[in-house]
Every structure is written in structure tokens, then in C-alpha cells.
Amino acid sequence: MARPDGSSEVANDLDWTRQLWSSVRCAGVLLALLLLVDWGTGRMALWRIVLWFALAGLLFVVLFPARVSAGRNWLASRRLVREQRVRTDLLVSVRCLDGISPLLVLRDARGGRVQIDPEVLVRNPQLWFRLHEGADKAAADGLLLCGQTALRRLSARMDRETARAVFKASGLD
Incomplete structure (x- = not known):
């Protein structure tokens, strides 16, 4: 598509x-x-x-679960009625809200806003790759002023989950 x-x-x-x-x-x-x-x-x-x-x-x-999809420089979350979309290469803010169910809130320079469950990124490395790729570009361009820490924590979690999956697949868990 x-x-x-x-x-x-x-x-x-x-x-x-x-x-x-x-x-x-x-x-x-x-x-x-x-x-x-x-x-x-x-x-x-x-x-x-x-x-x-x-x-x-x-x-x-x-x-009803949100359907999260991502492509080059965009990430979208579709619910029953509407779709939220951000340009990941224009991110200005990434916040992780902890609570009963944690949320990752992304905002871009054009006013787009998306809320997703971080577990979606953990379960789908391709989504994480697309988000990370765009966020790195936004950080390099000086747009991403708020959220580097949240992205680093999420990146560390992704690395742990990847290592855990490798160990489990190789029988070393």
C-alpha cells in the first residue's frame, strides 16, 4: 500500500x-x-x-486495539473512528507516560500527535526501526528537543528484548 x-x-x-x-x-x-x-x-x-x-x-x-503502522518518516495509529499521524523526521517531542498502561506520546512540528503503547514497538521491531530512523533525523536536524531520554530508554529496552529473543532461540535462556 x-x-x-x-x-x-x-x-x-x-x-x-x-x-x-x-x-x-x-x-x-x-x-x-x-x-x-x-x-x-x-x-x-x-x-x-x-x-x-x-x-x-x-x-x-x-x-478495540489501535492499528499502528509506519513508513519512511511517518507513524500512524488508527482507531475505530480516526487516524492519528506524525512525521517522525519532524518530531519535536517524545514523552513516555507511565501509569496503569504506559503510553508513548509523539508530537511533530506540524502539530501531529500520536499516542501508542510502547509494547507495540517491542513486539514489532520494524515499527521501532521506522520510528528510530525518523527520530534520529529529527535529532540531527535539531528539532527533537524533548524526548532523547525516553528514546534512549526505549532503545535500551529494545536491545534487551532482542538479546533475550536471541538467547531463547539459541537455547541459552
Whole structure:
């Protein structure tokens, strides 16, 4: 798939499909349990069925994973309704927000903003390579003023995960 910058090499989150099916299964299990309880208690009514479908749909929307993709000098995160995109060669800020679920917040000079889970980069080295390549260019151009530390920590984590994968593949874990 070609992107606006003319590149045809796009790295995608390889685990996205599995996460999508996991969110579908969770919503389906909730729906089945709610319908089963209603049926078992004899309180099944049309309005309750509609309510349970709406509740399961809401759970699916909440659990729907962001689809992260990257190409030469861009990174995008697509949710159900909209896509967020940044130019990685124009990054001005990279922040890692720690909390219940850590987030990596990227901002570019054009006002673009993307929030992604750092685990996506750990699971998909090609996405990390694309981000790192653009961030290095932004740093060399003097644009990336905030975020060198966050990128170094993420790079060290990527190196540890790569070494761990090599050891595991070679049987030295």
C-alpha cells in the first residue's frame, strides 16, 4: 500500500489481528453470559436483550486495539473512528507516560500527535526501526528537543528484548 510520502514499504503491527479477535471474544463472552443469566432466571425481554447487546458493543469499542503502522518518516495509529499521524523526521517531542498502561506520546512540528503503547514497538521491531530512523533525523536536524531520554530508554529496552529473543532461540535462556 503506497502512502502519501511515496514510500511503499509499510511496517504494521503484526499482533493487531490477534488483539482484535481477543476484543471480539471478550465482548461475545460477556454477551453470552448476560443472555444466559437472563434466560436462566426467566427474565429475558426484548429491551434487556437490546441492553446486553449495547453493553457488549460498548466493551468491544473500549477494547478495540489501535492499528499502528509506519513508513519512511511517518507513524500512524488508527482507531475505530480516526487516524492519528506524525512525521517522525519532524518530531519535536517524545514523552513516555507511565501509569496503569504506559503510553508513548509523539508530537511533530506540524502539530501531529500520536499516542501508542510502547509494547507495540517491542513486539514489532520494524515499527521501532521506522520510528528510530525518523527520530534520529529529527535529532540531527535539531528539532527533537524533548524526548532523547525516553528514546534512549526505549532503545535500551529494545536491545534487551532482542538479546533475550536471541538467547531463547539459541537455547541459552
